[in-house]
Structure formats: C-alpha cells, structure tokens
Amino acid sequence: MKILLVEDDALLGDGVRAGLKQAGFAVDWAQDGLAAKAALDSEDYALLVLDLGLPKLSGMDLLKWLRAKRATLPVLILTARDTVADRVAGLNAGADDYLVKPFDLDELIARLNALLRRSAGQVELTLQHGTLALTPATHQVSVAGNPVSLSAREFSIVHALLLHTGRVHTREQLEQTLYGWGEEVESNSIEVHIHHIRKKLGSDLIRTLRGVGYVIDKVN
Ligand code: CA
Numbered sequence: 134m135k136i137l138l139v140e141d142d143a144l145l146g147d148g149v150r151a152g153l154k155q156a157g158f159a160v161d162w163a164q165d166g167l168a169a170k171a172a173l174d175s176e177d178y179a180l181l182v183l184d185l186g187l188p189k190l191s192g193m194d195l196l197k198w199l200r201a202k203r204a205t206l207p208v209l210i211l212t213a214r215d216t217v218a219d220r221v222a223g224l225n226a227g228a229d230d231y232l233v234k235p236f237d238l239d240e241l242i243a244r245l246n247a248l249l250r251r252s253a254g255q256v257e258l259t260l261q262h263g264t265l266a267l268t269p270a271t272h273q274v275s276v277a278g279n280p281v282s283l284s285a286r287e288f289s290i291v292h293a294l295l296l297h298t299g300r301v302h303t304r305e306q307l308e309q310t311l312y313g314w315g316e317e318v319e320s321n322s323i324e325v326h327i328h329h330i331r332k333k334l335g336s337d338l339i340r341t342l343r344g345v346g347y348v349i350d351k352v353n
Contacts, residue, residue, distance in 0.1 A: 166189045
C-alpha cells in the first residue's frame with residue numbers, strides 16, 4: 134500500500150514516514166503543496182496523509198483540487214489548528230478523517246487501515262479468504278487458525294490482492310505498493326515475493342496470468 138505523506142515539518146515528516154514504513158506501507162513524502170500536486174498527478178496512491186498548513190499551496194487548496202479531479206482517494210488531514218471550524222472545513226472539502234497534532238503514530242496507522250478497509254468496501258477488521266485470515270492492524274496472518282510469518286513486503290502483496298479479489302494486479306502496480314521514492318526496485322522482486330508467499334500460504338492462492346499479472350480469485 135503506497136501512501137503520499139504531505140508534511141512540511143521535517144522532523145515530524147521524517148518520524149511519520151519511518152513509522153509508516155515500519156508498519157509495512159510504502160511512503161512518498163512531499164514537503165510542500167506543489168510537490169504533492171505533482172506526485173498525485175504522476176503516481177497512484179492508496180492513501181493521502183495531508184498537513185493543512187503547507188508552503189506554496191495550502192493543504193485545503195490541494196484537497197479541493199484533488200476532489201475536483203479524482204473523487205475516491207482516501208484522505209486523512211493533519212492539523213495543528215485544533216478548532217472546530219478547521220476540521221469542519223477539511224471534512225467539507227472532502228477529507229475522510231482527520232488527526233489533530235500532536236498525535237499518536239499507532240492511532241494514525243489504525244485510522245489509515247480503517248480508511249483502506251472502507252475504501253475497499255471492507256468492514257471487517259480481518260480479511261478472510263477461505264481458511265486464510267489477514268489482519269492489517271496487527272500484521273497477523275493465519276491459515277486454518279495457524280499463524281504464518283510473512284515479511285512486510287509479502288504481507289503488502291497479499292493485502293493488496295485480498296482487498297480487491299478478482300481484480301488482476303500488474304507487476305508494476307504491485308511494485309508501486311511496495312516501493313517509495315528513492316527506493317531501488319530490485320528486478321524480479323515481485324516474482325520472488327510471490328514465490329515465497331506461495332511456499333507459506335499454498336501454491337493455489339495467487340494465480341498468475343502470464344504477461345498480465347496476479348490475482349486472488351473471489352471465494353465462491
Ligand atoms: Ca505545516
């Protein structure tokens with residue numbers, strides 16, 4: 134799952150990026166409104182974490198521009214201004230949730246996972262697929278009740294495919310969910326991760342469509 138983090142405070146941005154990466158997200162970090170706009174124009178994100186007070190283009194203006202262009206990207210706004218008016222304005226401009234600074238990193242991650250579930254039409258905390266169960270908030274995976282240990286990237290791949298069963302994901306789309314800016318994409322890494330996932334979760338969970346991509350079929 135790739136997140137665009139927009140925050141001009143270097144210390145806070147660095148801390149949030151590190152925390153989100155540790156939670157298994159790929160993170161691009163933009164430090165002003167115009168850089169964020171350029172990123173949103175060229176990359177595909179699962180979530181946007183948006184500070185409101187930004188140089189060059191305010192978070193509120195960016196949000197209005199985004200909602201005029203693409204309605205579905207879930208947005209969580211960060212605001213230092215703890216006034217009801219700011220929060221209401223942000224939600225009215227199309228934000229899905231908000232946090233007031235200073236906030237707890239665990240709460241941010243929990244809210245982002247909730248937004249991901251909602252945007253995928255999932256209401257359950259645990260994604261079920263046959264005997265497979267995956268809980269994003271705790272990064273737990275089990276098969277028939279037996280815990281299975283996946284790496285952060287393996288987990289992200291299974292999570293992305295499970296959120297949209299029946300939908301084919303290309304290798305490039307899966308790479309986008311795994312790597313942030315400046316991270317080198319290892320060639321064949323998706324194939325290698327899929328290989329490991331199959332060893333751990335069974336060979337028939339993820340189907341390969343040669344030359345197209347990967348899919349987890351819907352359970353009948
Ligand atoms: Ca700011």
